[in-house]
Amino acid sequence: MVGKAAERRGMKDRSIAIRNIYVMMAYAFRSIRSTGTSPIEGESFEHLHDLFAEILSRGVSRQVKRGLHRDYIRYEEQLTTVRGRINLTRTARVRATAAGAVICAFDEYETDTPLNRALKSVIVLLLRHGTLAPARKDVLRRLLPYLDAVTLVAPQSIRWNEFSFHRNNAGYRLLLGACELVVRGLLPTEKAGASKLDAWLCVEAMSSLYERFLREYYTFHHPELSPTARTIEWDYDGKTAVGAEQLPAMRTDVTLRGGGRTLIIDAKYYAQSLQTGQFGNLSVHSANLYQLLAYVKNADIHQDGSVSGLLLYARTDAPNQPDLDINVQGNRIAANTLDLNTPWSQIQDQLEAALQLLDPSSVVTNPGNP
Numbered sequence: 001m002v003g004k005a006a007e008r009r010g011m012k013d014r015s016i017a018i019r020n021i022y023v024m025m026a027y028a029f030r031s032i033r034s035t036g037t038s039p040i041e042g043e044s045f046e047h048l049h050d051l052f053a054e055i056l057s058r059g060v061s062r063q064v065k066r067g068l069h070r071d072y073i074r075y076e077e078q079l080t081t082v083r084g085r086i087n088l089t090r091t092a093r094v095r096a097t098a099a100g101a102v103i104c105a106f107d108e109y110e111t112d113t114p115l116n117r118a119l120k121s122v123i124v125l126l127l128r129h130g131t132l133a134p135a136r137k138d139v140l141r142r143l144l145p146y147l148d149a150v151t152l153v154a155p156q157s158i159r160w161n162e163f164s165f166h167r168n169n170a171g172y173r174l175l176l177g178a179c180e181l182v183v184r185g186l187l188p189t190e191k192a193g194a195s196k197l198d199a200w201l202c203v204e205a206m207s208s209l210y211e212r213f214l215r216e217y218y219t220f221h222h223p224e225l226s227p228t229a230r231t232i233e234w235d236y237d238g239k240t241a242v243g244a245e246q247l248p249a250m251r252t253d254v255t256l257r258g259g260g261r262t263l264i265i266d267a268k269y270y271a272q273s274l275q276t277g278q279f280g281n282l283s284v285h286s287a288n289l290y291q292l293l294a295y296v297k298n299a300d301i302h303q304d305g306s307v308s309g310l311l312l313y314a315r316t317d318a319p320n321q322p323d324l325d326i327n328v329q330g331n332r333i334a335a336n337t338l339d340l341n342t343p344w345s346q347i348q349d350q351l352e353a354a355l356q357l358l359d360p361s362s363v364v365t366n367p368g369n370p
Contacts, residue, residue: 018045020340020347021209022055027220028212029177049130052178056123057139059175064146069115069169072107079104112150115172118158120147122179125155155183181205207269210314214267215254217351222256225358230255235298250295256358262307263357264295273313273322273337282320284311284335296331303330308357311335332357 025031045051063069076087078094084106091103123140126132132140160180165173184205218227232250254265266288274282292309300307308331313322315337324335334357338350 018048018051020342020344021048022051023344023347024209024213024340025055025177025181026174027216028209029174030216031174031177046133047131049126049132050136052122052182053126053130053132053136053140055178056119056126056175057136057143059171059178060119060123060143060146061139063171063175064143066171068111068146069113069172070109070111071113072109073112074105074107076103076105078102110149111147114158115163115169115176116147116150117153118155118160118163118176118179119172120144120150121153121155121158122182123147124152125182158183181209203269203271206314207267210269211253211267214265214312214351218254218256222355225256225258225355227254227256229253232295232299235301250298252295256355258358260306261358262299263355264292264299264307264309265354266292266295266309266311268311268313270313271316272318273316274318274320284322284324289333289335293328293331293333296333297329300331305330305332308332309334310354310357312354313337315339315341 045054076090078098078101080100080102082102083104085104087103087105091101094101094103123144127137127140130137158179160176160183163172163176215227215229218225230252232252234244234247234250236244236247238244252264253267256263256265268285268288270285273285275285277283288311292311296307296309305327311322311324311334313335315321321337322335324333326333336354338347340347
């Protein structure tokens with residue numbers, strides 16, 4: 001009984017974690033519609049593949065009812081009647097062998113757009129290589145006939161950064177975000193016979209999602225703090241600067257400003273959130289801490305301690321986690337974790353608690369300092 005209870009508990013925790021990835025995606029790709037609970041809160045997910053399948057099945061079904069995205073596609077073909085604009089140079093060439101033929105360039109308003117090609121290709125990828133519940137696999141299969149007129153392309157060839165979204169295709173933002181994560185983190189292996197997907201998103205894909213989620217969360221709930229990924233200028237003496245153009249750029253993951261104070265959040269998604277020293281002692285990653293300190297000290301141009309920094313790690317299963325809150329030369333520096341394996345309300349509480357670093361009354365003092 002104890003073993004079965006633990007197994008059920010483990011499945012519940014896993015389902016919570018996967019649902020939270022959906023919420024992170026909804027924020028990251030600006031598809032949050034309200035401050036309420038997730039619209040898939042009642043769903044149970046054993047595999048991450050099921051989550052992507054659910055997002056795509058719901059989203060594509062909705063788009064089919066509304067009408068799939070259409071756009072003008074440019075064609076240039078050999079015709080016997082004029083249509084659109086005539087390509088005179090090519091027409092002169094073909095007339096030597098095909099009397100009466102003309103080469104015409106014209107536009108067709110159809111569904112074979114890059115957005116729909118990406119959707120169809122990732123649906124096929126999930127059907128062929130995903131570990132999906134039979135019911136979800138059936139739903140995806142039933143959607144494919146609606147995409148018959150859409151060209152199937154290689155997922156690796158999709159140029160995600162070239163997609164643009166506006167009011168008429170805003171419903172595709174989350175769908176294409178999910179598709180991109182599938183391609184980036186869940187592509188089949190290239191080894192012969194090894195066609196199964198990884199069980200989880202790759203660290204690079206999750207790190208990018210985690211960073212984007214934090215920024216969009218504060219943008220949605222705290223626009224008064226002007227959340228943004230801000231570039232910090234080096235606070236160097238211009239009179240003695242030599243080779244200043246060789247200084248690396250400093251760009252924050254999230255910068256919040258309010259009440260005359262600034263909080264710089266550096267998002268970190270690592271398998272190990274603490275490093276082990278030469279003698280076995282655990283500490284915050286040196287490079288992370290040095291980077292954050294450089295951001296904070298250069299952003300605090302008035303040197304009045306009004307800029308604080310937070311390393312916010314995604315919590316792991318390790319027994320020891322970052323728990324740092326100190327003053328370094330007048331600036332508050334903290335390192336903490338965000339537990340993504342908890343119900344959404346608890347995640348939100350953790351994110352709101354981080355805003356205490358913007359409150360001057362909560363500033364800590366180091367032992368022995370006045």
